Amino acid sequence: MATRATKTTDTTWLRPTGTPGGIGESAPRPDGTLKVTGEFAYSSDMWHEDMLWGRLLRAPLAHAEIVSLDTTEALALSGVHAVLTYEDLPAPVRHYGLEIQDTPVLARDRVRHHGEPVALVAADHPEIARRAAALIRVEYRELPVVTDESSATAPGAPVLHPDREDPHAPHVPHPNILHRQPVLRGDAEAAAARADVIVRGDYEFGMQDQAFLGPESGLAVPDEDGGVDLYVATQWLHSDLRQIAPVLGLPEERVRMTLAGVGGAFGGREDLSMQIHACLLALRTGRPVKMVYDRFESFFGHVHRHPARLHYEHGATRDGRLTHVRCRIVLDGGAYASTSAAVVGNAASLALGPYAVEDVALEALALYTNNPPCGAMRGFGAVQACFAYEAQMDKVAAELGLDPVEFRRINAMEQGTVMPTGQRVDSPAPVAELLRRVKARPLPPAEPWRSEGADGPDIRLLPGGLSNTTHGEGVVRGVGYAVGIKNVGFSEGFDDYSTARVRLEVLGGEPVATVHTAMAEVGQGGVTVHTQIARTELGVQRVALRPADTAIGSAGSTSASRQTYVTGGAVREACVQVRAEVLARGRRRFGDRHPAWSGPGLGLDGGKVVTAEGEVLAAVADILGEEAVEQEVEWRHRPTRPFDRHSGQGDGHVQYSFAAHRAVVDVDTELGLVRVVELACAQDVGKAMNPQAVVGQIQGGTVQGLGMALMEEILVDPATAQVRNPSFTDYLIPTILDTPELPVDVLELADPHAPYGLRGAGEAPTLSATPAVLAAVRAATGLALTRTPVRPEHLTGSG
Structure with missing residues (x-):
């Protein structure tokens, strides 16, 4: 029976452990060696002796009616075992979705975006499956496309979801607006009258791809009970299960899911990709079915970051105090809802940035269009806003003749500041200090290429x-x-x-802890942190991790920088309860032999029960014998x-995280080329659970922000809504040659409401990296640069 815990159980006393690899140390990753040697098994590496290969047929058009669909030739191809269309789906439930079930498993009467799945094939070999999919004959009748706000809301515009039923529908002014959220506080109009300067700006943010290296993949194996076992790369096992089972017509207990090796995620695996399709084929054929997207298909197989158009107005007094902010943010959600409402x-709620402003009038909304579906990506709506409000802060500072960092520090929020949503920030908010630190850092040398050698410039x-x-x-x-x-x-x-389950037992005379959660390890290092928590709380060296699966309760999604906070909190609480039970058993067995057993201040360290003074009372092995202690908890913040x-x-958020960047760039103003020389970051992480991993997360997020500033964008034809660059040949991401120096300054200002005082760290650096690079390029060129990513033609005046 699970025990529900709603907050952290504080440890009244915890002896500093002599056991290596605990909290605060840079413990090595348990999967690290396998990954760097190429021996780690990713989901695309899975194999079954008698498996078939699955393949999708995807729509070549962004908006079209399906006039006819003929699978005869595909079924006749030797080696083909099944071809499925919408009419072959086994259950009345034929749609899925993270929040709103508006996405068809296979298209029925029309397709709404380029690459939408239309039919499904299972064959003996991936090449046969590919050929069979190409033999499916589909006749389309093109329909007008909706690509932006004007076409989505124009009189007579095609309504993309005329039968939509979702909780946001009553709050939107047009059926092609997926969700709208205003934020109103104070009186922005009256405050504008008091402003000495008012600065306005219009900004555009391109569509970014998560660009994870491991493509969508998984293996579905039918079971004798009529159910299915699915091994898959995902970010949220239980959310997948909730969407998959109804489409298969099965109860959830007959769809068993196990996490397979995940080659990166960044939000792109929150939505389903091949999960339902592989299961459908496995149940239809009675054979295991493997599906692996190629890189081209992967660009169509997952959601992307929302492109956005943003309008901002900031007012300020002559002494640099912000008077008000008015803004409007329009996000393109694409053809289906995904997480667009939450992104809105x-x-x-974060549209103003980390600044104290009393008078605010803003709105954010997301559209349904025929562009590719958009959803979760690292930063989740805050990235687009940060690009615009930081550009505005530089413009206002310039209008006032103030240093841009000092202007930010004048208006920086702090602990106790009230957000525009009315929520008070009740933990450290060291915005001014982060800015001070990045500015105080020595600048890298100018013209570094000239000092590298006597043989001329170092062109690198x-x-x-x-x-x-x-x-x-x-x-x-x-x-x-x-x-x-x-x-x-x-x-x-x-x-x-x-949910977390922790078990402590004695194996080979040594206490061993086993930790079981459904947390998806997607590269963020949760598997390392969980072992560190167990070592710290239980004072043992040996910690085993059970594979993540649906045999235990949900761990939620590996997103929103939440896993160390929430699943780490669950692991900690389970460990605390295990430790309490071990000590209780020790008291019952040894309490009459030593007075310390009857008092507080006992802990576990090195497999022994010790007092605050370091006196050893008993070995854990003697207390447990052949028995084990196991606790399962369901933990909530x-x-x-x-x-x-x-x-x-409304008090809508659990916790806030903050990061600041200083970018140093060299720009060839004649050719439009940019080299980022240094991208320094200062970030408050509350508690560095694993310092090396924290720095890695910050640097990774920083480089992802750099990519958005200068190169990454999915290009969609504005006339046809078709994707123009679905490959790493044409969709560019930073390589090691594009990566600058990445110094990181880590602050540890504990959040009193969080386990160990920690603060989610993985997303904040992605926000500030992009606008810092753009600000540096503006400083070098004098150009306004209101769009990201910046291309060479934007810098040379040729485009």
């Missing part, structure tokens, strides 16, 4: 690098700053919890509340 809530250190396009002519340096705020955990009243649909007021 994030964008609206020039814009354009090894392309050898310049030797320093026309190269100008720029420095820029930015700071961002990101929420941690699920928000707006979501029942956010995690403090509750949140939905934002009011009309005013945006």
